[in-house]
Amino acid sequence: MTIVDRLRACWGFSPNVDRNVALVDGFLNGKTIAELAQEHRLSKTRTRQIIEKADRLVGGGILTKAEPSEAPPRSDFMAAYRYVWSLAETHRLGSVAPHHFFKELQRAGSLERLVDRIQRNPKRAPTIRELARLVCLKETGKSPWPAMKRS
Known part of the structure; x- marks a missing residue:
């Protein structure tokens, strides 16, 4: 690259x-x-x-x-998951959500560990949770939890 x-x-x-x-x-x-x-x-x-x-x-x-x-190790994740920006834009999660997602992904070390961390504390950071769900859907084809409610 x-x-x-x-x-x-x-x-x-x-x-x-x-x-x-x-x-x-x-x-x-x-x-x-x-x-x-x-x-x-x-x-x-x-x-x-x-x-x-x-x-x-x-x-x-x-x-x-x-x-x-x-x-910054985050740049490796940004290069690996370059579609996160368009996912956030498509699903109207805001322009800051991807930055927070990559920061959390860097802390967790991998997508699987991030999903595990979010599952343990589901109420925290709903936009990051939704972005992680969408990335999992794109990567594996299945969602780890139901979609975020939209009113």
């Missing part, structure tokens, strides 16, 4: 994902920050900030030397 693919999976709901990925791709292909800023009608400072954020998201390899240990 290339840096650009990984970035696209990690950036989530940001409305400017395509522009940001194009900026990073241009930077990786040897364009200067000034050229990219002019091309995308941004300030040089903002362009640099976007590229720095991308570097942090993937754990280096864009501006700094690649350090796999520096990448």
Whole structure:
């Protein structure tokens, strides 16, 4: 998986994902920050900030030397379950739910352990619970519990 693919999976709901990925791709292909800023009608400072954020998201390899240990482990899950963003959007679970889902998934270590943790305390975090249910449905074809009630 290339840096650009990984970035696209990690950036989530940001409305400017395509522009940001194009900026990073241009930077990786040897364009200067000034050229990219002019091309995308941004300030040089903002362009640099976007590229720095991308570097942090993937754990280096864009501006700094690649350090796999520096990448947030969440980015691995984001790359593995890249459809979570569209699931959350389709089922109207909000733009923050996927971030919380990935944080909980990182804490649990795997989807199975996250489902087990949610089953032990079902009242907590209903949107994460629903997102986990939808991911399980997509992964295994069956749901670990009934759907969330919608009024």
